[in-house]
Amino acid sequence: xxxxxxxxxxxxxxxxxxxxxxxxxxxxxxxxxxxxxxxxxxxxxxxxxxxxxxxxxxxxxxxxxxxxxxxxxxxxxxxxxxxxxxxxxxxxxxxxxxxxxxxxxxxxxxxxxxxxxxxxxxxxxxxxxxxxxxxxxxxxxxxxxxxxxxxxxxxxxxxxxxxxxxxxxxxxxxxxxxxxxxxxxxxxxxxxxxxxxxxxxxxxxxxxxxxxxxxxxxxxxxxxxxxxxxxxxxxxxxxxxxxxxxxxxxxxxxxxxxxx
Numbered sequence: 686x687x688x689x690x691x692x693x694x695x696x697x698x699x700x701x702x703x704x705x706x707x708x709x710x711x712x713x714x715x716x717x718x719x720x721x722x723x724x725x726x727x728x729x730x731x732x733x734x735x736x737x738x739x740x741x742x743x744x745x746x747x748x749x750x751x752x753x754x755x756x757x758x759x760x761x762x763x764x765x766x767x768x769x770x771x772x773x774x775x776x777x778x779x780x781x782x783x784x785x786x787x788x789x790x791x792x793x794x795x796x797x798x799x800x801x802x803x804x805x806x807x808x809x810x811x812x813x814x815x816x817x818x819x820x821x822x823x824x825x826x827x828x829x830x831x832x833x834x835x836x837x838x839x840x841x842x843x844x845x846x847x848x849x850x851x852x853x854x855x856x857x858x859x860x861x862x863x864x865x866x867x868x869x870x871x872x873x874x875x876x877x878x879x880x881x882x883x884x885x886x887x888x889x890x891x892x893x894x895x896x897x898x899x900x901x902x903x904x905x906x907x908x909x910x911x912x913x914x915x916x917x918x919x920x921x922x923x924x925x926x927x928x929x930x931x932x933x934x935x936x937x938x939x940x941x942x943x944x945x
Contacts, residue, residue: 691765693792695785697778697804702814702889703727705805713802718769721760725776725915727890734772754784758791765797778806782832782858806830808856811888811917815895816931818923825853825923833860833867833918849874854921861914865904871920872900881924886916897924 694713699705714720714733722731724744731740741760743752752760764771779785779801792799808830812819819828829852831843848855849871860867861884872878878901887893898906900920906912 690768691771692798692800693761693765693771693773693788694800694802695773695779695788696775696802697783697806698722698726698730698774698776699805700777700807700810700889701725701727701887702810703729705810705889706730707802707804710802710804713772714774716770717772719764719771720774721757721771722774723776726774730774754787758788761788762791762795762797765792766795775804776807778804781806781808781830807888807917808858811885811893812856812883812919812923814889814893815883815885816927816929817883817919818926818930819854819856819919821923821926824926825921827852828854828856830856830858831860833857833863845870846874849876852921854919854923857918857920859914860918861907861912861916864907864918867918868900868903868920876900876920880920881922883919883924883927884912884916885919886912886914888917895927897927 696710696713697707698710711733714730715735717734717738719739719741720731720734721741721743734740743757743760745751761771761773773779773788775783775785777783780803785801789799789801809819820826829848831848845867855871857867864884868882871880878899880900882898882900882903884896884903884907885893886895896906896910896912
């Protein structure tokens with residue numbers, strides 16, 4: 686296959702803590718001509734780019750997209766056709782609910798060279814920073830990563846009731862606004878009302894905070910605490926480890942806990 690002169694790097698920036706980016710990702714940032722970065726990317730990472738680097742914020746929030754995905758895809762093509770080295774900097778990992786596949790498909794269609802640099806996904810790192818292992822011997826031998834915000838087409842609709850019996854630990858991305866519904870569906874599928882739930886906001890950042898509850902009370906507790914996105918939802922017995930392990934994984938100056 687013949688490629689254009691430019692190249693696009695789809696780079697995982699990690700979950701927030703700037704020190705969780707990979708060595709390879711950092712090296713690519715240091716060589717970038719253009720960086721297109723997302724909402725949850727730690728902006729301090731841009732300090733590693735050359736002085737003449739061009740930055741473009743292309744982040745998405747709930748019901749507020751800076752660029753439609755189709756336009757974003759085309760931007761990557763246009764910059765590459767100008768011979769630029771482009772870093773598409775994504776929160777977490779490009780292939781974990783990051784729509785990296787759609788961007789690559791557009792690059793392939795236009796014969797643009799690309800490389801994927803994986804990142805640390807928030808589904809593992811964010812719970813870890815709060816002392817929650819997603820698996821643990823004798824407690825959880827399986828973990829499922831799932832989106833709480835399916836595509837508008839409905840084709841990605843999650844069968845929460847089936848999932849309730851299929852996985853020990855369930856980590857929900859982009860699920861805060863649907864947390865009460867998710868918890869209710871999991872309960873209908875077999876998860877008991879006292880199954881622990883943790884919502885972790887701004888995970889791995891100094892301002893991170895956690896709301897701990899259970900399937901029965903998570904909706905009420907969220908409302909009382911006025912708990913808002915961006916946050917990750919963790920469901921399962923592993924949440925109970927946080928009482929024991931958080932003092933090991935977290936320094937006092939970054940704790941910001943809400944106990945329901």
